[in-house]
Structure formats: C-alpha cells, structure tokens
Amino acid sequence: MELKIRKNGEVYIIDVNGEMDLYNSYKLKELVMKMLEKNVQSFIINLEQVDYIDSSGIGALIYICSTVKKMNLKLAITNIHGSVKKVIELTKLMGYFPITNSIEEALQQMEG
Amino acid sequence: MNPIKELRADGSDPLFDKTNMLYKEFPSDFRQIRYFTLLIVQSAPLEIKEINLLEQQISEIIKNAVKHGNDCDLNKKVRVWYSFSSTHAHLIVEDEGSGFKDLEKWNDFNRKRLECLYQQDFEHLGSYVSFRTNKSDEQDGGNALFAALEYWNGGFVYNDKRNGVAMLKKYPQRRHGISIDGE
Amino acid sequence: MQTALLDSFAILPLAASLLAQGITGFFIFRIAKNNPEKFPDPIFITLSAFFVGILGIGSVLAIFLPGLLVYSIAIFIASILLLVIFILFNSYIPEIVEEVIPEVPAAEAEVAVEDPLIAIGQDFLSHVADSMAGEINLVRLLDFINETLMKNTGSDGGVVFLADDFEDIITSKSFAGKFPPPYKLPADLPHKPVRVETNFRYAQFNLGETVFGEVAASGKPLLIEDGVQDSRVIVNGPEDFLKPGSYIVVPLMVKDRVVGVSGIARLPTTKPFGEEEFRVAKAIALYAGSAINNVYGVQEILEHADLEREASIASKIQKTLHPKRLPDLPEVGFGSFFNATKGVCGDYYDIILARRDRIAVAIADVAGKGIQSCMVMIMLRSVLHLVTNTTKSAGTILDWVNKGITGKIDMDHYATLAFLSYCAADHTIEYASAGHQPLIHFKASTGKIEVLHQKTDPIGVERSSVYEDMKLTVGQGDIIILYTDGLIEALNQEGKQYGLESLTKVVSESKSMTAKEIATEVKHNIQSFVGSASLHDDQTLVVMKIKA
Secondary structure, eight states: OEEEEEEETTEEEEEEEEEEOTTTHHHHHHHHHHHHHTTOOEEEEEEEEEEEEOHHHHHHHHHHHHHHHHTTOEEEEEOOOHHHHHHHHHTTOTTTSOEESSHHHHHHHHHO | OOOOOOOEEOTTOGGGOOTTOEEEEEEOOGGGHHHHHHHHHTTSOGGGGTTTHHHHHHHHHHHIIIIIITTTOTTSEEEEEEEEETTEEEEEEEOSSSOOTTHHHHHHHHHHHHHHHHTTOHHHHGGGSSOOOTTOOTTOOSOHHHHHHHHOTTEEEEOTTSSEEEEEEEOOOOOSSEEOOOO | OHHHHTOHHHHHHHHHHHHHHHHHHHHHHHHHHHOTTTSOHHHHHHHHHHHHHHHHHHHHHHHHOHHHHHHHHHHHHHHHHHHHHHHHHHHHHHHHHHHHSOOOOHHHHHHHHHHHHHHHHHHHHHHHHHHHSSSOOHHHHHHHHHHHHHHHHTOSEEEEEEEOSSSSEEEEEEEEEOOOOOSOOOTTSOOOHHHHHHHHHTOEEETTSHHHHHHHHHOOOEEESOTTTOTTSOOOOSSGGGOOOEEEEEEEEETTEEEEEEEEEEOTTSOOOOHHHHHHHHHHHHHHHHHHHHHHHHHHHHHHHHHHHHHHHHHHHHHHHSOSSOOOOSSEEEEEEEEOOTTTOOEEEEEEOOSSSEEEEEEEEESSOHHHHHHHHHHHHHHHHHHTTSSOOHHHHHHHHHHHHTTTSSSOOOEEEEEEEEETTTTEEEEEEESOOOEEEEETTTTEEEEEOOOOOOBTSOTTOOOOOEEEEOOTTOEEEEEOHHHHTOBOTTSOBOHHHHHHHHHHHTTTSOHHHHHHHHHHHHHHHHTTOOOOSOEEEEEEEEOO
8 A cells, every 4th residue: 555645735645546454554543643734734644546445444544534523624535536435435424524425516615 | 213123142033043044154364354254255146245345244244253253274164154135134243252342332432423423523433433442463453343234134133152153135126216205 | 932942953963962061071081081181170170160161051951942042052052162272282381481491390399309318329229338448437428418407407416325335225316516515514513615515426325315315215316396385305594605596317237127226406596407307317327338338238347257367377377387397217206196176276296306416396375266376385485496406405495495485575474384495315315394284204124104294384474484494314215295284174975084194004005006096096186076066176286105
C-alpha cells in the first residue's frame, strides 16, 4: 500500500493506493496522526485506487474519523467503490463515515 | 425492518455437515493469513468472488481463528472445510481455542448498535462501531462480525464449544436490468 | 278530380317517375355506402333525401293537380342531372385540389410527424456502433441518450440512471442542464445550485424510492405537468432554482427488464410538457433501452471471451514454462506426470542442468489462478534459472528467489517451492523447501520410505523468511519423489483424498521400474482412484531414480 499527499488550497488529499488490510492499515493511521500533529485542518482520504479493505482498514478509518470529530476538524472519504463500498455497507457505516461520491463534492462541502 | 440478526451457538445446525466439502488445515501463522485465504478461495468460481469480497470475508474468519482462537500459536491448527459453486459458498472454520466466550456480550453490543442506526443517532453510534474485549489490540477493527452477519445470508452459526463457526452465502444470478413484478 | 288520376296518360308518367325515384334512391344509397370518402355521408344523404322528398311530394300533388306533374318530372330530371354531375365532379375534386395544393391526406400526415423518430432510431444504431469502437463506453452512450431526449423534447434538464447488475438500485450516470430535483435532498445539503447539482449528478436510489425509483420498479412512464401540485414531487425549498416545473420520467426497457430510467425537466418558467413530448420521450426511451441492451450483450460476450482467452493463454504459458523433454543421463533418470486444471496455472516444475557437476530439480505451486499466477510463475522461473548457475546452496537459492519476489509486485504473489540439487559424483542431494509438500525418499538398500519435511514459510510471505538446506545421501536404485498437493488431495467420488500413503505404496511397488515407468504407474493409479470426479487443482509429480 502506498500513500501520497497533495494539496488543494488548504485541504490535504491523501491518495491511498493498493490494499488496506491487516498488515498495512496502521500506516494510514500513523500518517494522519502525523499530519494532525502538524496542525492540518482539512483532510480528504481518496480511496479511488483502493480495491480491498478488511476490518483492520475499517478500524483505521473509524479511529481517524472519531479523532477528527473530537478535534472538530474536517474530513471526507471519497471515491469508494467495488468491494470497499460493499464492506462499508455491510458494516452499516455509510452514514457514520463522512463519505462523498467525488473529491469535487468533498471540496465543495469543506468550503461551504 | 429485518429481524435483528444475532450470533448463536448450535452444533447440530445442518451447516456443520461436512460431506462433499474440500479440506485444508493451516498452522496458526498470523503472517500467512492472506495466503491461506487465497489457497481456499482460489477454488471458487469467478462469478461469486465479487472481485475480492468473498476473499476478504473468509480472511476475517481465518484471522479470528488464528489470532483470537489459537493466539497465533504455530503449534495449533486452523481447520477449514469449504465448498463453492456458482450459487453458493459454504465454509466451516475450526480452531483449537477455548471458544468465543463473549458471544452474549457481542449480541448485546450489536443490539445497541443497531438501535442507534435505526434511530439515526450517529453521536451514540460512535461508541458501538468497534467491539473490543480485553484481548483486542490496536490492529483489531472490532467490526468483522457485524459485516459477517450481513454477508453470510444463508446462516452464520457457532458450534456448541464456540471454537468453530459454519457459514453459508447464497448468490443471486447476475442479470442486466430489473424485472418488473407488476404493480 | 279523382277521375283524372285514372286517365291512362297521367298514370304512366306517375308510375314511371315513382319507379325512377325508387331506383335512383337505391343507387344513391349504394354509391354513398361504397365510397364513404368521396361522399361526405351526412351532406349527401341529406341532399338526396331532399330531392327524393321533393319528387315524392310533387308526384303525389300531381294526382290532384295534374299541372304539377310537369314540374315534378322537371325536378326529377334535374335531380338525375345533379346526381350525375355530383358523381363526376367529386372524382375530379381530388385531382384539381392536388394540382393547386399538393396536400397530403390525413393518414399520410401522421407518418410525416413520425419521420424524425425514424431518423433518431437510425442515429441511435450508428451511435451504438461508435460507442463500441475502441472500447465499450456505456457512459458516452448514456450522454448521447440524454442529449437526444433533451433536444427532441425541448427540455431544460435531463438525467439518465442505470440499474445495478446485482442490487435493486439505480445510479445517476449522465446529467445535463437545469433540473429542479424532484426528490428529497439530504437535510444537511446547503441549497446552493452547485451543491444541489453535484448531489443529483452522483445520486443513487433504491427501487421504489423517489419518482425515478418508482418508474424503475413499475416500468410505467410518468408525465408530471405541474410538479408543484403533484404529490410525487418534493419541493425542497423556497429558492427559485429548486421550484419544480414539469417532468417526464421514462423507463429504459428491453422486453420486461428495466435497464435504466431517464428523466427530463422543464423549468416552471417554460411551458409545461404535454402529451406530444410524452409521446416523443416514450419512443426515444424504447430506442435507448434497446441500445443499452446491445452494449450489455457485447460486453458479456467480450468478458466471456476474455476469460476463455485468459485461461487459454495461462495454459499456453504454463506449458512453455515446463521442460519439453526430461534429460536422460547415465547416472540418473527422470519421469514426470502433470495434469493441468483449466484456468488454474498453478503448478510448475523444472529440471535445470545449469552447473556441470550438479543437476537441479525444482517444483512449485503458485497460489491463485489465471494470468496473475502465471506472472508469478514466470518471475519464479527466471530467478531460479539465474541463481541456479551459482555455487550457492539450495537454501540460499530459495532465499534469493524469495527476496526477488516478495514486496516487488502489488498483487497476490505466494508460492510454495521445493528445490534440490544433486551431485552425481558423491551421491549427495542438497534439499530446501519453502512451505512445499515433503520430499519422498525410497531407499533401495532398506526398501523403506523416508519423508523429509521442513516447516518453512512459502515464498512471498516475508522478505526475512529463513530457508535451510537438508543433506541426504542416495544410493543406486534410490527413488526421489517431488509432488504438489493437488496430487494427494485429489478426491474420488466418495470425497476421499488420494493421500500420501497411496503414493508411497505405488512407489514401493514400482521400485524396480525406470523413473518414467514409475511416473506412469502413479498416473494410472491416481486416475483409477479419481474416476470421473472432477479435479480442482493442478497435479504434478517428478520422479528421480538413481541409476548409478
């Protein structure tokens, strides 16, 4: 799994590439924690290139979500598809996670 | 609304019938969980793999057996019976542990979780998205069984000792478009 | 006066005229009946009734007033003449009119309105071909459908939803123009045009939910002339751009399957949709449903062909990676049995004479199926052939193979691998295994079978996995067997596994045969065991017999 960061205005977009499984999901958690230490205020986690996620990956997203909520920052998870979307639906977390269908929508949401 | 699904233990459930199933056993090596899963799922027809959803769901059960059942002890085995066709996936996974002790606690937790969802109470839902026992660590998502109960639509049942679980998934045939039932 | 009636000269004309009237009336009636288009019934019948009536009255009056007989005859002749003229004139009317105004009769007028729809139909067919040139692009086709619908109905906005292959949901795939959303927007969505449009553009609905889901479920098109009054349309807010206008929602269907839903809208400031636009939309929806179905059909054929081709390519690659001929050397003989399962491409074996003093034998079982496992197999073979050419031990070679594969590729890359290196000069074998099935050693001197097992990681699990050599000495007549799990896990009709015991038994019983013959014995034995039960994994067996 690879993690790349880019910026759009004040919003940081993390592009996740590969599989989020029990062996590597901690990497995303660690990266977001580091960014929080550096006072990043708005995140978009782009899962367009992720085609596999398991309970550890979901756990990492849950952890990131609750931390961001507590700190009152902005987060969006975008471009979920295929089995990733199915797993989130099976765990009934579609309403819990701040999901948008596109990065476009997420950026609009953060500006508004 | 669907009846609330819960985990149950019933060793006499027909899903534990092992006739005509393939069999493999593995040492409880945490690092090889995905490899073992692949060895099982490679026999499944392409149509039911739903890209890799089937593989992912099976890996969760094997992970539970390896990590929580057998404590990642290389000397303990995980035994898997499996059978696939274009319309079904049937698995039985057994470990050598002392069983899922917190099964009732899990059901209570899940009930509260489903209530929050039903009430659209996302604030309180946060406390019920991850089930943890004193054995859980940071890597555990605590949400695998929530998905499993939904996924294995033909049944998901533990044996009496709760160190083995049998599951069945039934697949609809793929079709283009929705047929009109006629209103 | 009555005696005048009996005058023979008065009776004859009277009788004649009555007869003539009757016949005329009859014929007029018949002509009118047979040519309804030339004789506008009501008028003609009225006219003819009038004339006959006049004649009739005249004739009766003539009984009392003989003078009137002349008039009645005159009227009678006049009516006949009029009738003749009328018939002739009527047949000329159409020709005269046509020269002056090339007018089309009513029936042809309907075809003229339908012509544009025929042209649209042809356009659709050619566009389906376009959208399949190069790649199947359903979205481009859907954009075209949306565009066409909007253009031909004078719409302000249009949307096309597609039904999901597995679940009962429809997803928005094409969106254009201004479309006041007729469905309930999420409560937390700000009522700004851009936000609302984005939400609509990526919207997804269950069957039966919202007007779109309702049409998908029922397969019945909807015309909503006034969205504000209609209970099916939600008014999301007081803002102008949210005020509903008129809508048409049509299902895109093939036979009785709904493959999608199309919606068009007119703003409240535009004249509402009417029956004409509804008709056009329904017709276009028919073409669209057909076009989408065509694309699906082709996609399925291609997918199936793709899978078949992938399986056959995998098989071909697998065959090329296997040794074409087994070497037959004076000091050692080889035999093998290989049975591939369609689409699997899992097992690999090779005999490598890279070093002058050593012979290497490798056997592997790649996890997974198809082209992916083929790629791993190719990588494995390449690395093996490279490193076998060194003086490194079996364990080190496995270590290099493992490091060459693990962490390098972003996909499933696991394989079990067993490798042995035989030195004929001192009859020693160096053996290392990466999670593979044990090596079977039949010792000719004792007649016993030894099973050499190593508990090691398969290739691909971790870069730091450790592999160690085992050394063994062999004598003349000894047999070494390497095999894959597909062989011993093969099931018969009763679900029983072939098992290691069966294999070792056959080997013991064939101890005096050549390596090739031993391989054949095992092949026959396992084939009769399995019978007609189907196999789900590749089976491989490599036999090595020490001749001297």
